[in-house]
Amino acid sequence: MKKNILILILLAPLLFSCRQGKESLKDKAEAEPFHLVKNDPIKNGLSTISKKDIYTKYEYNDSKGASLIIQNSLPRGGMKYSGPNNEVYNYAVFWTRIINETDNILELKIDFPINSYEIPSLPGKYFKILMPPDTMVPEKAPLFNYGLTNLESFLDKNIYKAASLKRTINSKESTGFYVVMLCVIEGAKGTLRTGLSLNEKNLTYTINGKEIKCGSIIIKKTP
Known part of the structure; x- marks a missing residue:
């Protein structure tokens, strides 16, 4: 004993x-952070999405060499929207798709401040950034507004709220989401270019060169 x-x-x-x-x-x-290994403005091999709809594509590797890919679209829309208080806006619809080729489950979290991006021609006024809850899939890419529906009713309910999104991305799967940009008519000049990118685990959304820190992608803790 x-x-x-x-x-x-x-x-x-x-x-x-x-x-x-x-x-x-x-x-x-x-x-564990991800590291950028490739930055392609456009490239073939993007499932059923035409390369003419892609603005940027970023590929990141983890320590095992497995990839996380972020694809960002060009804008669609350009239509007018009248807000609840009779303000008139132009809107543009974008999407971002995140492909998880790693062996890990990832947690995506995005939060935009209400006043994120000032309208260059109207100091003191800001673009409105909204994130509908709809999931964008490649099959929707050829459709009007990339397949985003019921947009006006969503804008009516959320135009004055901060945009946020949470998603879980399983290993070997992907998720896609929409970003809608609103600009008052008198400030709607030029073409918008936007895109999500990753720095280690921190996310940045870039609008015409202005970087907005907006969230993170982390490996989900498992029991």
Whole structure:
């Protein structure tokens, strides 16, 4: 009996050290950043999405060399929308698609401040950024407004709210979402170019060269 107790006492530090090592590796995996390996303005091989609809494509690798790909679209829309208080806006619809080729489940979180991007020709006035809950899939790409429907009713209910989105992206799967930009008519000049990109785990949304920090992509913790 005493011999067994002595063996347990001697093994305890080793067992504790192994457990700490496993937990440390798990924490490291959860915090592991992605690194940009390729930045293509347009490229073929994008499922059923035509390359003419793609503005930018970014590819990131994790430590195992597995990829996370972000595709950003060109704008569609240009139609007018009358708000609840009779303001008249031009709107443009964009989409972003994130493809998870890693072995991990990823958590996507995006939050836009209400006043994120000032209208260059109207100091003190801002574009409105909204994120409908709809999921964009490649099959919708050829459709009007990239297949986004019931837009006016969504805008009526959310035009004065901050935009946010949360998604879980399973391993070897993808998700797509829409971003709608509204600009008052008198400030709607020129063409908008937007896109989501990743720096380690932090997300940035760029609008005509202006970078807006807007969220993160992290590895989902598993029990």
